[in-house]
Amino acid sequence: MTSQTIPVDPFDFIIFGGTGDLAERKLIPALYQRQVAGQFSEPTRIIGASRTQMSDKEYRNFAEAAIREHVKKEEVDAKELKAFLERLTHLSIDAVSGEGFAGLRKALGETKRIRAFYLAVAPSLFGSIATNLKSNKLITPATRIIVEKPIGRDLESAMSLNDEIGKVFNERQIFRIDHYLGKETVQNLMALRFANVLFEPLWNATYIDHVQITVAETVGLEGRVSYYDKSGALRDMVQNHIMQLLCLVAMEPPASMSADAVRDEKLKVLRSLKPIQGNDVPKLTVRGQYRAGAAPTGPVKGYLEELEDDASTTETFVALKAEIANWRWAGVPFYLRTGKRLASRVSEIVIQFKHVPHSIFADNAGEIVANQLVIRLQPDEGVKQWLMIKDPGPGGMRLRHVPLDMSFASAFNVRNPDAYERLIMDVVRGNQTLFMRRDEVEAAWRFVDPILGGWSDGVQDVQGYTSGTWGPSGSIALIERDGRTWHEST
Numbered sequence: 001m002t003s004q005t006i007p008v009d010p011f012d013f014i015i016f017g018g019t020g021d022l023a024e025r026k027l028i029p030a031l032y033q034r035q036v037a038g039q040f041s042e043p044t045r046i047i048g049a050s051r052t053q054m055s056d057k058e059y060r061n062f063a064e065a066a067i068r069e070h071v072k073k074e075e076v077d078a079k080e081l082k083a084f085l086e087r088l089t090h091l092s093i094d095a096v097s098g099e100g101f102a103g104l105r106k107a108l109g110e111t112k113r114i115r116a117f118y119l120a121v122a123p124s125l126f127g128s129i130a131t132n133l134k135s136n137k138l139i140t141p142a143t144r145i146i147v148e149k150p151i152g153r154d155l156e157s158a159m160s161l162n163d164e165i166g167k168v169f170n171e172r173q174i175f176r177i178d179h180y181l182g183k184e185t186v187q188n189l190m191a192l193r194f195a196n197v198l199f200e201p202l203w204n205a206t207y208i209d210h211v212q213i214t215v216a217e218t219v220g221l222e223g224r225v226s227y228y229d230k231s232g233a234l235r236d237m238v239q240n241h242i243m244q245l246l247c248l249v250a251m252e253p254p255a256s257m258s259a260d261a262v263r264d265e266k267l268k269v270l271r272s273l274k275p276i277q278g279n280d281v282p283k284l285t286v287r288g289q290y291r292a293g294a295a296p297t298g299p300v301k302g303y304l305e306e307l308e309d310d311a312s313t314t315e316t317f318v319a320l321k322a323e324i325a326n327w328r329w330a331g332v333p334f335y336l337r338t339g340k341r342l343a344s345r346v347s348e349i350v351i352q353f354k355h356v357p358h359s360i361f362a363d364n365a366g367e368i369v370a371n372q373l374v375i376r377l378q379p380d381e382g383v384k385q386w387l388m389i390k391d392p393g394p395g396g397m398r399l400r401h402v403p404l405d406m407s408f409a410s411a412f413n414v415r416n417p418d419a420y421e422r423l424i425m426d427v428v429r430g431n432q433t434l435f436m437r438r439d440e441v442e443a444a445w446r447f448v449d450p451i452l453g454g455w456s457d458g459v460q461d462v463q464g465y466t467s468g469t470w471g472p473s474g475s476i477a478l479i480e481r482d483g484r485t486w487h488e489s490t
């Protein structure tokens with residue numbers, strides 16, 4: 001039996017926003033997959049809550065449609081689907097007026113069972129849901145609350161959101177989701193670093209020239225217009241997902257995999273980031289916005305046309321050069337970039353090692369290319385270590401650059417679970433290792449806030465880039481100024 005199929009204790013899972021987009025596309029399909037994996041014990045129950053009045057039957061129809069739309073056809077099993085749908089009910093609850101919470105109390109009853117409240121609603125509702133849960137005596141010792149990003153739009157709002165939740169729940173009960181931490185390859189990064197003796201001695205400024213983190217998307221707004229235009233790529237992707245990836249690459253070995261051991265080390269990285277502020281903002285950051293062009297799926301509109309507002313300066317692309325001011329990383333740049341409507345969908349981390357200090361080979365042996373480790377997070381998850389070898393054959397000493405290539409799909413013939421599957425089960429198990437602690441979220445905002453401040457001073461224009469390319473020319477200039485180039489992500 002693998003860890004994916006060890007059953008968890010019975011639990012009650014309540015989704016506030018149970019009829020919303022996140023529930024439909026991610027939460028319900030993820031829960032269904034865990035049913036199929038045999039991870040639920042009886043009597044596990046799932047309650048969708050939202051203001052809309054609907055019968056249990058109507059909610060089950062909604063869930064079935066979500067599963068049929070978002071789970072591969074061959075993974076939908078009639079018997080499992082029926083058993084899963086029987087666990088589902090719907091309650092009409094208004095988070096603001098408090099109407100319906102008494103009904104929730106009645107439905108849950110007096111039980112010691114694990115109780116998880118997933119807040120898949122706008123952050124403005126977090127405080128009133130927490131207060132209503134408390135005043136309706138719905139919080140038991142086995143209660144957990146899961147909150148989605150965005151946790152604030154700057155340090156101040158993040159702190160007040162954390163305060164609101166913290167008035168009702170203690171930190172041990174709060175699970176702040178960053179779904180990137182639930183991705184298989186992101187967890188693999190920890191295995192690669194800390195379960196092999198090979199890399200750790202080289203994992204520092206003596207041997208590493210620089211690090212690149214790319215999270216590139218080909219999609220545009222996907223209907224999330226009003227959220228995205230108020231957010232932009234820095235808040236939407238860098239403050240959370242990319243900062244978390246950077247922490248996992250840069251942190252010291254934690255004492256154990258316990259939640260606080262890992263999170264303490266990540267926090268130290270965030271606190272060691274050199275601030276980017278004032279005159280450094282235009283030098284070290286690039287903001288871009290996509291224009292009309294060709295996506296892999298065909299011609300697409302520009303951001304402003306999609307938005308129907310030609311005054312917006314919201315960035316859909318960010319590149320920045322970060323530095324970590326500590327002994328391990330002093331002088332090693334971390335180049336970060338993310339954007340929508342880019343040339344291909346790829347998320348990867350590139351560790352660029354330094355050149356050998358001296359070549360013993362003749363000039364005609366060919367160039368010695370510095371070693372590179374490429375950790376591909378998605379798609380085609382895997383790890384590629386680029387090495388120099390001798391070209392086979394009798395032609396003398398000719399050097400060749402080749403990859404040691406480990407593709408997870410061909411190495412392990414198993415389904416790659418969605419991040420939400422792993423994270424939801426971790427909530428039930430009470431394991432917070434892959435969830436963000438309050439101080440981490442706030443430290444990430446402390447880094448991001450001065451950049452946002454610099455941008456809002458208007459000294460740095462948003463640069464247009466054609467959809468289907470790798471972003472604005474400023475992004476290429478940012479890294480080429482340092483005599484380096486972006487890894488060609490294909």
Ligand SMILES: NC(=O)C1=CN([C@@H]2O[C@H](COP(=O)(O)OP(=O)(O)OC[C@H]3O[C@@H](n4cnc5c(N)ncnc54)[C@H](OP(=O)(O)O)[C@@H]3O)[C@@H](O)[C@H]2O)C=CC1
Nearest residue numbers: 017018019020021022050051052094095096120121122148
């Ligand atoms: N969608 C996504 O991919 C992602 C979303 N998120 C975050 O998750 C949260 C939910 O997003 P999303 O699902 O897209 O949002 P939607 O707008 O699609 O859904 C919102 C849900 O909240 C319910 N709701 C609204 N007001 C109330 C209320 N007063 N009381 C009770 N329920 C209410 C709605 O139902 P009803 O109107 O019937 O009450 C609906 O079920 C947001 O914070 C978002 O930023 C984070 C990452 C990704």
Ligand SMILES: O=C1O[C@H](COP(=O)(O)O)[C@@H](O)[C@H](O)[C@H]1O
Nearest residue numbers: 149179217219236237241347378
């Ligand atoms: O959190 C978010 O992530 C998605 C990208 O997630 P992925 O798992 O598909 O890589 C992004 O599209 C969205 O804008 C952002 O809110």
